[in-house]
Amino acid sequence: MRKAAALAAVIAAVIVISAVSGAAVSADAKKAPFTWRGKEVTEFPYSVKQYPKEMKVTADGKDILRGETFPGVTYSKGRITLNNAHIDDKLYIKLTGSGYAPEIVLIGDNYAEELTVNPSGFSKVSVSGSGTLEVKSIKFVPDTSYRTMLTIKENARVTVSEDRENVTKLREAINASCISVRENGFLECSFLSGEELCLTDNAEVKTVHCETSSIFLSGSSVMEVESDYEKYPKLEVDYVLNRGMYYIETITIEDDARLTQVSNTGAYGIFCYGNYNGEITVSDNGTLDVSGSSYYGVSLGDCAFGSFEMNGNSRVRITGFTTALLARRIDINGGTLEIDSNGNAIQVYPRSAVSPYSSFEPGFYVNGETVSVSADGEEKPLDYGWQILDTDPDNYHFCVIYNDKGDRELEDFSITVREKVEHGK
DSSP states (O other): OHHHHHHHHHHHHHHHHHHHHHHHHHHHHHHSOOEETTEEOOSSSOOOOOOOTTOEEEETTEEGGGTOOBTTEEEETTEEEEESOEEEEEEEEEOTTSSOOOEEEEESEEEEEEEEEOOTTOOEEEEEESSEEEESOEEESSOOSSOOEEEEOTTOEEEEOOOTTTOOSOOOSBOOSEEEEOTTOEEEOSEEEEEEEEEOSSOEEEESEEEEEEEEEOTTOEEEEEEOOTTOTTOOOOTTTTEEEEEEOEEEEOTTOEEEEEEOSSSEEEEEOOSSOOEEEEOTTOEEEEEESSSEEEEOTTSSSOEEEEOTTOEEEEEESSEEEEESEEEESSEEEEEEOSSEEEEEOOGGGOOTTOOSOOEEEEOSEEEEEEETTEEEOTTOOOEEEOOOTTOOSOEEEEOTTSSSBOSEEEEEEEOOOOTTO
16 A cells, blocks of 8 residues: 555656646747757658759749748659749759659749759659640750650640740750650640650640651640741741751651641741651541642652651641642552642652662552542542653653643642451451
């Protein structure tokens, strides 16, 4: 009994001491808030984040990673969130050693004078979310040999804007070598260039001038290139800009995707030109629609391969232009080709002018079942033939597809072909 009474007394003393100590600590805390390295801490648990010195995320010069704040800009685990942010200067991202390729998440409407990404181990940046971002330029610096990639996805909308009324030269708005737009993403800028442009999953791209080597469209995506320059009253239209789409090597359109090109420049609408490449393929309900008043509509004639191919239920429509379609080889395996020109519908390089690098014989080939043919507005029988005339033995001129009488060039031409189905497929 004595031991139990003694133990109870000890416990009671400890409780009293704890209560008094707690009261003292509480009173002291009110007088002197808890601080860590000179900063008041008001939320617990509290953690201190340390980043490598070279790692940076800055907005208008504010260092987001090291305690400075900027309205609407936050960072967490490689994700920079912009929530109705307005950045008058630069959003700068360098995530060396972080373990995360940078991702910009958009909420609401955002603006930055310039988006600059320093790869330093990461050669790509993605933009996602459901908001918008307007910038004057997107730059990867320093300009290295890295294959840099910009990805726009998940309903994010990115616009690279400029003063159209006063601009005298179109500038490279985005210096990424590869651009991917997918999952309802949207990109608009005046000048697109680089090695690859890939649109998938209902993506959309709008531009004025394009110099991307390889273009791939699928999944109901849409690309619009409007090269009429009417919205740029002071623009100096030079040799390059006279080619609405220039230095193109390959264009692939499939799976309900569509490429629309409007060109009122002096020379070319789509000009495919590469070392040995130059291929346009339209398949699987894909659509290519080219219109304008330039001399050439679609030209692949200067390429060693220079091939134009249609498959499945594809559709190609070329209207306007002095010469609508020029290529070394044209294959209509399936689909509908419609041409309404101001001069001649189709030109084909002569057979003897084929490059030693080429792997095919030039010509115009219909490889499926011809459903209908018309020329210069007149319906033709299904066995209607065309003549390819080599007019110059020295090959200084093109072969030209003439009408069935062989006395003049065709201005308008259309053909619908049902693709052959191999037995058992």
